[in-house]
Amino acid sequence: MCRTTAWVTLTYVTVTYASSSKEATVEELLPKPRLRGWFHLGMAPFVQLAGLILIVAAPALIARIGIAIYLVGATLLFATSAIYHRGTWSPRMGGFLRRLDHANIFIFIAGTYTPLALLLLDAGHATVLLTLIWAIAAFGIAFKLGWMGAPRWLYTGLYIAMGWVAVGWLIPFWNAGGPVIVALIVLGGLIYSAGAVVYALKKPDPAPAWFGYHEVFHVATVVAALCHFAAIALVVLR
Structure with missing residues (x-):
């Protein structure tokens, strides 16, 4: 029994299904917390x-285009995540949805940058920032689709680093948007980062049967997304 328990609770162990030659994690085989997804x-x-x-x-x-890009990214992220985490899937389908779920994070980060850059930065700064951020997103998507078994700390670190690229443009954001908008952007980034650390460490895990570390991470993404949506709305409607 002890050996079985220890084996099941190993973090991020990969199991290969010979029948489908697909990979799934032991974590996916365990009962989900009731609030998952x-x-x-x-x-x-x-x-x-x-x-x-x-x-x-x-x-x-230009504002409508930027918001539409953001909306596509946000919808992909939250809808795919909900479908993946609420459903019960075969190893093949679960692996496919998991790849999409992780890849969509890169799209969402770049999509969040897009309306803010288009509306707050001059053409030169916006072009540089958006070229950089979407190039990172493309690399990240290829990385996650091609190496699903990558160490959690590695791809989580890439998410965080991508999210903080905006630091290089905080002064232009401040000059064009003011302190409230910059505060919302930074606050959202801090909350995203805190959630990513929880996800990477799998701690805290307050109530595994109901509300585990993954739910803490999901709540952080929701709160951070609301901060950034508020910033986008203030920019558009001012």
Whole structure:
């Protein structure tokens, strides 16, 4: 029994299914906390509705384009995450959804940058930032799709590093948007980073049967996304 328990609780152990030659983690085989996926399931329709309202309210075409890109990224992230985490899947389908779930994080980060850069930065700064951030996103997507078994600390660190690329443009953001918008951007980044650390360390894990470390991570992503959405809305509607 002790050996079985120890084996099951190993972190991020990879099991190869000979029948499908696909990989899944032992974590996916364990019972999910009861709240797994519910926070992203609730966030998905909210983001869609709020994003569509913001597109309609936006006074300029460039703002609508930026918000639309953000909306696609946010919808992919929260909807795919909800489907993956709420469902019970075969090893093959679970592995596919897990790849999408992780790859979508890169799209969402780049999508969040897009309206802020388009609306707050001059053409030169916006071009440099968006070229850089979408290039990182493309690399990250290829990285996750090609190496799903990468160490958790490695791809989590890439998420965090990508998220903080904006530090190099904080002064132009401040000059164009003011302290409130910059504060929301930074606060969202700090919350995302804290959630990513929880995900990487799998701690704290307050109530594994109901609300585990992964739920802490999901709540952090929701709160951080709301901060950044508020910043985008303030920029668009000011």
